[in-house]
Amino acid sequence: MRISIFGYGVTTTPLVSFLNQQGHNLYIYDDKFTQSHNDDFGNTLLPPKDFIPEQSDREILSPGIPPSHSLVRKAQHLISEYDYFYELLHNDMNTHKKDMPFIIWISGTNGKTTTTEMTTLLLEPFNAQSGGNIGTPLATLYTNNPKVWVLETSSFTLHYTHNASPRIYALLPVKEDHISWHGSFENYIEDKLSPLKRMDSHTYAIIPSEFAHHSLAKDFKGTLILYESSQDLAQKCSISHQDIIFKEPFLLDAIIALSIAKFAFKADDMRLLNTFHIGAHRIAEFYDRFNRLWVDDSKGTNVDATIQAIARYTHTHIIVILGGDDKGANLTPLFEFIKDKDIEIISIGANEERLCAFAKKYNIAITPCQDIYKAMDCIHKKRDTNAKDVVLLSPAAASLDQFSSYKQRGEIFTQLALHS
Template structure:
């Protein structure tokens, strides 16, 4: 196909561009970061977003993070998601089994757990993590376990999984979707596309939605870890994880049971939780620090706080909160021994909330200042917790960089600290 446009030049689209090049297909790439005309290593034209002309494009494959109100999306006539593009290439010779995992928190952990459980069946993880879809397709991976964002599903119109696993949904990405209801609708959208021979694991709170009522396949509705374990017929005590990872692990086991009739708890218990998600470490004075930089929304931060509610918590909050309501955090910590260290673009919002709820707060502006301030007062038995309830992109390149710098600052042997 000629006249292919690529929207965005990043982690998602670069493998697609390479894939197209190997098929002998040129494309034109548009991105906000381009200020003028240039070319990539494959000879593809790179242009600023403002240069896009819809009449010169027959197909637009996009990076899912581009919001629906962006000028590229408003101009485009033939948008296709990464999922739809590769789904269109499936045929009778190659049509892999696909699992999509979504939700507000726990997507990565659940995806990695299920990939581990289904390793003997050829499972490979992709989507937001793991192997790019282009590579999964080229390597003919037979089982795709895809961490799937609401962004990807918003733009997907045809592709659908064999099994869709939805973790709890909480307020997030409001500025992108426009409303919490729109966010929920995109999370439930796969149910409208799936076939009768499919499976879905969905929070019970959505049981009365039209998407769930009209779903054609076999559905499991769950409330919490305890009820899910009971239905699955397993003992929670046999699983080595506690919340929030306990729910992730039981959901992964349930998905494995639906697909292959297996509940391999022994293999599950070998899983190691990834970095920047409630990752504990000690400084040279043996004081406890916790890197939860991946806690980019309110619900994740609530779970992290609950985990340490029996300790005095020095809590670093702040960043780009994407317009979400932060008050549930303060509803929880007003009755706990918590001090807030506010950073990032929503610092003033957090300061006002702290004052309104009678929570002690420190204006720190940036992460290094917050860590240095905490070092002066942190004692054995306390916990210094980075769980920002916000995106990192106002001050960092990623949540990973934020977490790595947090650990670096915490472990520095500053004089007197």
């Protein structure tokens, strides 16, 4: 079998290594290759223009490659990494009588990582490991064979997955994101709900109640749990949310994790969950030497995440740093949310001109600063040493226009805040 790999980066490197160990010499296509050459492992590295569909038996792709890419349009046997390993697991079960792992998928616009990590913590006593967007690569999960796979699952992966399905699928709230990649918000929703059509009567799905009338939800064969809020889901799953130490938006993440653990193995251990520590760069509070509050929410890369972050601090004056690559997202909900609140905006990044136009339309104070260094210098000059307000970095945009990652953006923000 001639296997083609589309995209050669963080996602596909472990897959390539695994396939090489299985004896496959691969044909790897990536935009960064300008001419055909071979690596030390017998793989042929080629530019996309050299892909000939008739010479390929199977194509496995990096999920970030958009459907509009020439490789995707030409492919005739395209599958996702999820589909590939799902096929291997089923072959092992049928041929070698191996047990199928208990597979959990977690998706949504925001909160996927936190919910996945919380769920993995709760299910560690049952030999659970996390993977997908975070944690262990699928190739390593397959090799290590843990009993429970908890996979943070992106809309990109869901778009290309047509055979694999989980035992439990949990969908956090879905807001506008990656619209240019999916083509429309409706397509984005369709991809987010797509696992439901492949799940059988022995499965569970936890999804927002706004999708109750979607055809995929109405045709779902398993046990469907619809929720409107954290409190609503807690009530439906008999969880005492008052005993959870986390505040929103992490409260919903916690309740979904508890619900998953309860349905999977009756493992809704509240005390264990309350030992969980929220990851870096997501509404991470810290204080400077003047005891002033700063909040690193660099992971707030879309409008809904930023709205969630701002909502925690509306009792005081907020200086919010916005800006970056917003990928053409609809910014109206953000400005509608902040228009009547005690907020001023410091803007940076590629969409600064757009932010200024919105701020003018909604009569909201904004100071354009171009980059994080000028922004922080501006804030230090205007902020009193005894200020009781909050400075919030929650850009509602991706970071790659000016930074290597949201992590670097958050680290620079924190460093500049603490060295005033």
